[in-house]
Amino acid sequence: MSRALNSVPRHVGIIMDGNGRWAKKRLMPRSYGHNAGMKAMIKISERAAERGIEYLTVYALSTENIISRPADELEGLYNLLRKYFGENAQKLCAEGSAIKIIGDLSALPPDVEELLKKGEANSPENARFTLVFAINYGSRSEIARAANLAAAKGGITEESLENELYTAGIPAPDLIIRTGGEMRLSNFLLYQAAYAELYFTKVLFPDFTPAHFDKAIEEYMSRERRYGGSR
Ligand code: FPP
Secondary structure: OOOOOOOOOOEEEEEOOHHHHHHOOOOOOOOHHHHHHHHHHHHHHHHHHHHHEEEEEEEEEEHHHHHHHHHHHHHHHHHHHHHHHHHHHHHHHHHHOOEEEEEEEEHHHHHHHHHHHHHHHHHOOOOOOEEEEEEEOHHHHHHHHHHHHHOOOOOOOHHHHOOOOOOOOOOOOOOOEEEOOOOOOOOOOOHHHOOOEEEEEOOOOHHHHHHHHHHHHHHHHHOOOOOOOOO
């Protein structure tokens, strides 16, 4: 008997890796790669919205990146955030999509923090598409924070913990894509990814086109999801 295909995923996460190597191949600074990565991210988010995906979570900056990347690279990333939230995010929201930020914004420069919060606050309600930015995000600290909050409110259950995660109210990711050839999750949505399908590609993120994204979605749709059940 033929098996039904999965429908389009509701929530896709992307670990946008490979910007630095993409720039290095061109003898350019890493910031050049991040700039190209931002352009790729904008195209992928448009494609995701077109396909009826409800949530796209992009790993823009991990907690570890903030600790370990040189100051000039971080400043370049902050400038990209200033640019994105100054222009593109407003356009996205004007077109009816929403922005959500997950992570600890308090470590960011105050103007960037304010811009991100404003972008989130200006988002329409009941948007059909939400672009979720993981910024200064790390799953372990997210889980520890949520556990403390849930315990203070009366106890830790799966439900009370989930209610305190940054992603409360967002369905768990169905599919997580990682570009750039590494095969790991790097502290991204670890709790939420319990039943996510994983898709790894060697394509460096700036080269990751909507056609590559479509290929990942088609592969996801052809996979069998059992959630611990039997065949
Ligand atoms: C990992 O590549 C990527 C990042 C640390 C940053 C990802 C950010 C973007 C794609 C831009 C996002 C958009 C905004 C608005 C900030 P890497 O530098 O670790 O690459 P490498 O593994 O080749 O060194």
